[in-house]
Amino acid sequence: MDTTVTTAVKEQPRTNGVGHDVKFSSKQVKVFYGEKEALHGVDIDLRDREVTALIGPSGCGKSTYLRCLNRMNDTIAGCRVTGTTTLDGKDIYDRSIDVVQLRAKVGMVFQKPNPFPKSIYENVAYGPRIHGIASSKQDFDAIVENSLVKAGLWTEVKDRLDQPGTGLSGGQQQRLCIARAIAVSPEVILMDEPCSALDPIATAKIEELIDELRENFAIVIVTHSMQQAARVSQMTAFFHLGHLVEFGQTKQIFTNPVDQRTQSYITGRIG
């Protein structure tokens, strides 16, 4: 099997002419579930203030790679990660790294909205509280409002902050989870198929939100929708059978991919 990654852009990828700093850098990252090697040596640089979409057929390792970035794989029994991944140049698998701090810096939003069985307010205030980010009622109020505004949910919930988060619609719950993720002022937000349970309108709102969040965060999103990847991301990585096959600017990947496997996948062909 061919393990070389096709990178169409020879230089470091630049979008909107800015060329932001590398946030995450992975070198030869392999992931094993027990004896089975699920990810076969991934090399990739993810930049700040860019949305990177991870695409590929089911079981290709998108979620597995995403979980390397905030060490969620540590919580899976029998899962082993080798190679190096750095965040702002620091090895996140180094002994000196506090995993709780890491996950505050690298927030995650999941496929199914999973608000805590608490009030809307508490869902957002929880993170800042356990991380000791705020202490006064005033500070918490400000963070809750700010996060809900950024998540595009404030006007819809400001009059019922004391009601349970689980009572919101699916799309609202997902935006609540995004508000919860950004409440701790992360630097990166990971999203694993965040819209797969949402209708087109709720999806459009999340996508709009992702585009706004890009001003301040690096975002990595796993999606099965080619159109979504094309709409929201600047860079796209195509995974296939545990290999990172192609990584390049989204506009190039979707108009003229280099690798035949990428071509087949994104055009819906038998690979």
Added chain:
Amino acid sequence: MVNEHLFKRFDDELARLDAKISEMGGLAEAQLARSLQAIRERDTSLSESVIASDARVDAIETEIQDHVLQMLALRQPMAVDLRHILSSVKMATTLERIADYAKNNAKRSIVLMQGSVPPRAMTGIDRIGRLVQGLLTDVLDAFSKNDVPAAELVWKRDEEIDDAYNGLFRELLTYMMEDPRTITAGTHLMFMAKNIERIGDHVTNIAELIVFRVTGSPFATDRPKGGGEIYRPA
């Protein structure tokens, strides 16, 4: 070239699109050939038939546009498929223009037949016409085979047409200066020559579209220009 789609119907639709382009190409080719024949043989009824047949070309263009609109909306094509579909619309537009120029020449040929025309000037028109006709046939051939090298060859040969056009332009000018009674016919012939030269440009556009469709990249270099630029209005 590429594998089958998971949705077999998508492949059928793309094939149907290509068939329509080919049909349109064949028609445009015939229109050009018949307009040249009408000029050569001073056949007014043939000219009229060319004018009448143009509606069919327009109709296919509309069909292709509808078809493409549907495919874009329903299939949301990506990569090679997107290029395939986009280049198809552009080809349809280009072929429609080609047929339009043929029709315009047919119209002018009717006017031309009413007066006296320097015979040698007619030969000049016919020569450049056949040259362009040959390139059109070649480019449509390249299209049906997705043949990039053949398309590039056609593209490079547009230079010959530019040279032939510039030569003919000077020739017509000479006749008109020698005998002012030929000015009316000469002016029509100049427009006809220009139309044929424009068809040549459209042929090179089709060649470019074939390369774009298959490879995803445009030509690396500018098209070579023929000599005699002084007679080319900007």
